[in-house]
Amino acid sequence: MPTDTFFNLPDDKRERFLTVAIDEFADNDYRNASVSRICREAGIAKGSFYQYFADKKALFMYLLDVAVAEKRALLAQIEVPEGMRLFAKLRWLFEMQAQFDFAHPRLAEVGSRALYGELPFRDDVLETLREQATVAYRQMVLEGIAEGSVREDVAVDTAVFMLVSIFNELGNHLQKRLNLTPQTMMTRQLTPEEWAEAGQIFDDLIQLLQNGLGSAE
Amino acid sequence: MPTDTFFNLPDDKRERFLTVAIDEFADNDYRNASVSRICREAGIAKGSFYQYFADKKALFMYLLDVAVAEKRALLAQIEVPEGMRLFAKLRWLFEMQAQFDFAHPRLAEVGSRALYGELPFRDDVLETLREQATVAYRQMVLEGIAEGSVREDVAVDTAVFMLVSIFNELGNHLQKRLNLTPQTMMTRQLTPEEWAEAGQIFDDLIQLLQNGLGSAE
DNA sequence: AGATAATATGACTGCATGGTCACATGACCG
DNA sequence: CGGTCATGTGACCATGCAGTCATATTATCT
Numbered sequence: 388m389p390t391d392t393f394f395n396l397p398d399d400k401r402e403r404f405l406t407v408a409i410d411e412f413a414d415n416d417y418r419n420a421s422v423s424r425i426c427r428e429a430g431i432a433k434g435s436f437y438q439y440f441a442d443k444k445a446l447f448m449y450l451l452d453v454a455v456a457e458k459r460a461l462l463a464q465i466e467v468p469e470g471m472r473l474f475a476k477l478r479w480l481f482e483m484q485a486q487f488d489f490a491h492p493r494l495a496e497v498g499s500r501a502l503y504g505e506l507p508f509r510d511d512v513l514e515t516l517r518e519q520a521t522v523a524y525r526q527m528v529l530e531g532i533a534e535g536s537v538r539e540d541v542a543v544d545t546a547v548f549m550l551v552s553i554f555n556e557l558g559n560h561l562q563k564r565l566n567l568t569p570q571t572m573m574t575r576q577l578t579p580e581e582w583a584e585a586g587q588i589f590d591d592l593i594q595l596l597q598n599g600l601g602s603a604e
Numbered sequence: 605m606p607t608d609t610f611f612n613l614p615d616d617k618r619e620r621f622l623t624v625a626i627d628e629f630a631d632n633d634y635r636n637a638s639v640s641r642i643c644r645e646a647g648i649a650k651g652s653f654y655q656y657f658a659d660k661k662a663l664f665m666y667l668l669d670v671a672v673a674e675k676r677a678l679l680a681q682i683e684v685p686e687g688m689r690l691f692a693k694l695r696w697l698f699e700m701q702a703q704f705d706f707a708h709p710r711l712a713e714v715g716s717r718a719l720y721g722e723l724p725f726r727d728d729v730l731e732t733l734r735e736q737a738t739v740a741y742r743q744m745v746l747e748g749i750a751e752g753s754v755r756e757d758v759a760v761d762t763a764v765f766m767l768v769s770i771f772n773e774l775g776n777h778l779q780k781r782l783n784l785t786p787q788t789m790m791t792r793q794l795t796p797e798e799w800a801e802a803g804q805i806f807d808d809l810i811q812l813l814q815n816g817l818g819s820a821e
Numbered sequence: 822a823g824a825t826a827a828t829a830t831g832a833c834t835g836c837a838t839g840g841t842c843a844c845a846t847g848a849c850c851g
Numbered sequence: 852c853g854g855t856c857a858t859g860t861g862a863c864c865a866t867g868c869a870g871t872c873a874t875a876t877t878a879t880c881t
Binding site: 419531544592598600 | 636690753758759761768769770773777805814817820
């Protein structure tokens, strides 16, 4: 989506630009993110920007590409476990998501804005991305039923809705529970204690999803 | 928050204005909602607007007042049941929320934007409103434990997080499941069949929250 | 060095916004 | 009728935006 000129840029300049752009789209939704501000911040002329990208939308879509690529890179780094049963798989997914959020807090913010925020244009790629989570979760629930780990009489649509809602808010919740801000996450790694706490939250969540809140009474 | 002048307005003019304003803040987040557009749409001069409200923020806060008042009115209409146990109470809450969403779809949209969207200013009243849901749910879970309907070893914080996440997304989910748009909701009542379907979804949700997705295995 | 192509630049256009203000209109009262 | 007060009005200001373009700078090759 960017032009050759953009890729010809010296690495440091290109990276500085990207950092600034990601920050801008992490701090502001699409309409309020400002090309002018990005240019000012990154120290490049407005005209130059339009030599790199056709327009604001092209930059935004490229940032999403970067986010997707980054996520793929993370997944490639860790072998996807085979033969996991539903609740183990869910837990693993939670952990993956958290790992991405912690490794790329600003990018993750851009991504979640893109998925759940409002945009002044319609984009099919994005639309598909949006649906993907629902479809994947439905598939998982169905497999869960097939393998016997999920009750046969479960209300599939409603269960999927639950999973997606929780998944979407998980990042925010972890941040609150661990007292983290995107800044602190950028500047330091998670301590083992923090990871343990996150792990505990995942365990609790899985426990709740699997057995509910109700007592046996 | 509005001036006397605003309340002195002929009823139809004031109501027309409010309808337009609510639509504007339902369709756009705070920053993108436009006073100029509201004035144009409502057929009043820009100067007049500033005779009714100190500024854009004052209008916005007033709309929230209206929303809260409207919700109170709904609750006053229906007697709050006493002595309900947790899961019955939750179901009742779901139904209340849905009834409000269906009765005032546009206002509900303004409200949820206010609670979960971003604002260019900080407001203590709003902050309190935001926390209220979490506090109330925590209280309910604790009561649930006390009365024995909730497992004693439940992870309270995580359970509350689950409940809040689900509750926040419930409106959207119902809309999708029942194939409704704010417009259709404005123009017609829900059919008994649609209400039944909503009720089924509530039942399913409660069932999932209480017993989880897991099979007994 | 000279010529050609790639890149950088920032003033500029056109547009929309929130908010102001000097003035116009209308209502009520003696 | 005249005067006073409440209300209505829209041109106007400062600001910020996305995007353009003529011009200037720098690289590259002969």
